[in-house]
Amino acid sequence: MSIRGQAHIVGAFEHPLRDLPQHSVQQIHAECAMGALADAGLSIRDVDGYFSTGQLGFGGVSLTEYLGLRPSYVDATFVGGSSYISHVGHAAAAIAAGKCKIALLTQGAKVRGVIRGAKHTADTPEFPFETVYGETNAGIYALAARRHMHEYGTTPAQLAAVKVAAAAYAQHNPHALLRKLVTIEDVVSSPMIADPLHRLDCCVVTDGGGAIVVVAPEIARDLKRRSVKVLGHAEAIKHSGGRPNDFTSTGATQSAPRALADAGISLADIDYASIYDSFTITVIMTLEDFGFCKKGQGGAFVADGALALDGAIPVNTDGGGLCNNHPGYQGGLVKVIEAVRQLRGEANANTQVRDCRIAVAHGTGGGMSRQASVTLVLGREDA
Amino acid sequence: MSNSPLPTPAPFVSPETEPYWSGAKAGKLVLPHCRACDHTIWYPKAFCGECGAFDVEWREASGLGTLYSFTQVFRGEGPYRECASFVLALVDLDEGARVLTNIVDADPAGLAVGQRLRAVFHDAGEAAALVRFTPIPTSSDT
Numbered sequence A: 001m002s003i004r005g006q007a008h009i010v011g012a013f014e015h016p017l018r019d020l021p022q023h024s025v026q027q028i029h030a031e032c033a034m035g036a037l038a039d040a041g042l043s044i045r046d047v048d049g050y051f052s053t054g055q056l057g058f059g060g061v062s063l064t065e066y067l068g069l070r071p072s073y074v075d076a077t078f079v080g081g082s083s084y085i086s087h088v089g090h091a092a093a094a095i096a097a098g099k100c101k102i103a104l105l106t107q108g109a110k111v112r113g114v115i116r117g118a119k120h121t122a123d124t125p126e127f128p129f130e131t132v133y134g135e136t137n138a139g140i141y142a143l144a145a146r147r148h149m150h151e152y153g154t155t156p157a158q159l160a161a162v163k164v165a166a167a168a169y170a171q172h173n174p175h176a177l178l179r180k181l182v183t184i185e186d187v188v189s190s191p192m193i194a195d196p197l198h199r200l201d202c203c204v205v206t207d208g209g210g211a212i213v214v215v216a217p218e219i220a221r222d223l224k225r226r227s228v229k230v231l232g233h234a235e236a237i238k239h240s241g242g243r244p245n246d247f248t249s250t251g252a253t254q255s256a257p258r259a260l261a262d263a264g265i266s267l268a269d270i271d272y273a274s275i276y277d278s279f280t281i282t283v284i285m286t287l288e289d290f291g292f293c294k295k296g297q298g299g300a301f302v303a304d305g306a307l308a309l310d311g312a313i314p315v316n317t318d319g320g321g322l323c324n325n326h327p328g329y330q331g332g333l334v335k336v337i338e339a340v341r342q343l344r345g346e347a348n349a350n351t352q353v354r355d356c357r358i359a360v361a362h363g364t365g366g367g368m369s370r371q372a373s374v375t376l377v378l379g380r381e382d383a
Numbered sequence B: 001m002s003n004s005p006l007p008t009p010a011p012f013v014s015p016e017t018e019p020y021w022s023g024a025k026a027g028k029l030v031l032p033h034c035r036a037c038d039h040t041i042w043y044p045k046a047f048c049g050e051c052g053a054f055d056v057e058w059r060e061a062s063g064l065g066t067l068y069s070f071t072q073v074f075r076g077e078g079p080y081r082e083c084a085s086f087v088l089a090l091v092d093l094d095e096g097a098r099v100l101t102n103i104v105d106a107d108p109a110g111l112a113v114g115q116r117l118r119a120v121f122h123d124a125g126e127a128a129a130l131v132r133f134t135p136i137p138t139s140s141d142t
C-alpha cells in the first residue's frame, strides 16, 4: 500500500535561534512543539502520536511526560540525522493504520561550544575497530571525497560550488547562522579540516531544532492553514555486510527510487529538493544517486549552477546545513521544514521556487562506513 | 613491534572479539571466517551476517592490502585532539575486507590510491595492539 495522501503536514516550526546557552534541551523541544502546533492551529491536548529520537533521557518516555502528552502511539526511531525524515514516514504509516490522528515530531539540541570527546566504544559493536584510529565525521567524508575524486575526477572547486550555492540562498534567510556570500576561492583557501575537505566544506554546528505536525486527511481539511501532502517515503541502511562498502555512493540509490515509486512520481516531477548536506561531498553523491545527473558527474553538475533557483534542481533554499542550521549534528528535520515552506509558498524572499508542486527531503544518518538513508516525497494540496 | 608516534588508545575488548585483539598483540592480523558460507567477516565478530552462522574460525591473514582512500586529518578528536595531523585511511585487505586504519611511517603527500601496504602492530593497552599500515617500498623507491 502506498502512503500517498494518507497523511498531511499541517504545522512546521524551526527554532529561530542557533545558540541557546540558557535553554535546557527539553525546553527547546517544548518551544518547537508549541511553535508547530500554533502553526497548525492545534492544541497540545489534541496530540495523540509522539515521535522523537529518544536520545534524551529514557527513550520516548521522558519527553512525553515533560511535554504532558498522552499519546496512543509513540516512536523513538534513531537513525542519526535522517531520524526526523523517517519520523514523518512513520507518522504517516501510523495514521494510515489508524493508530493516531495528530502526530507531533520534535527535535531539540544543544551542542555549541561542546568539545567532542572520544566516542563510546563499549556499547557499539563497530566502534572498537574504528574510533581507536581517530575516526571523525569530517575524516570519514574526506575519505569519500578523496575516492570520488580518484574515480571520477571531482575537484575541490566543484565541492566548493555546493557551499557557494548554499551561501547565496542563506543571505536571504534572516535566521541563518552564516549569511555571508562566499566564493570558490573562499572555500578552498579556508583551513583544511581533513584533506580534501576544508572548513567551509563542513556544515555548521548549531543549537536549536524544530517540530512538525502530521495529521489524518480529515483533520487537515478542517484546519485554516495550507497543508502539505505526504506522497512517498522509503528507507535503507547501507552497510559493509557481504562485500566492502563503497565510499562513493549513498543509500539514496535504494531509498530514492522506492520513495518515488511509493509517491507514483518520476524524477522530472520534482520541483525542489532538500538534500542532506553534512559536507559538500554529501550533496554531490546524493544528487547522483537520485539520478539528477549521471554517477560521477555530480561535481560538474553543481559547478554548472544546478542548485540555484534557475538551475536544474533548486536545493536547500534556506542555506542548508552548510549555512543555515544543523542542530545537534542532525539536519533531517530542518530539511523537511524547508520543503514544507517551499510547498506552501512561504520560502524566504528571493528563494521561492515558482509553482512548487512536489518536493523531496533526503536524510543521511551516520557516516559512510554505514548509514541510514531516508527519502520523503511531499506535495502541494493539489499534487 | 615499533613504537607509534600516534596515540594508541586501548580498544574495548570483549570475549567475542578477543581472538582479533590477542592476534594483533602477537603481531598477527587475524580475521573471522565463516565456515558455513566461506565468507571473510568484517568487522570482527563471532556471527556471520551473510548466512546466520555462529561457526566462525579465526584465520591468520596475509597482512597485505591496497590503499582504497586516505585523508590527512588536521582536527583530531578525543585522544587525537593533540595531534597536529595524522592519516586516516581505508585499506582493502587481500582477504577482501575494507578496514579503517592509519597509515604510518609515510609522507602523506606521497600517498596514492591503489598503493600496496603491509600491516604494522602498535601496542594498545594490556590486551590488544592497533593494526596500522605502512607502504611497501617498490623497486623504484631508493
Ligand SMILES: [Zn+2]
Pocket: B034, B035, B036, B037, B038, B039, B048, B049, B050, B051, B052, B053
Ligand atoms: Zn556465513
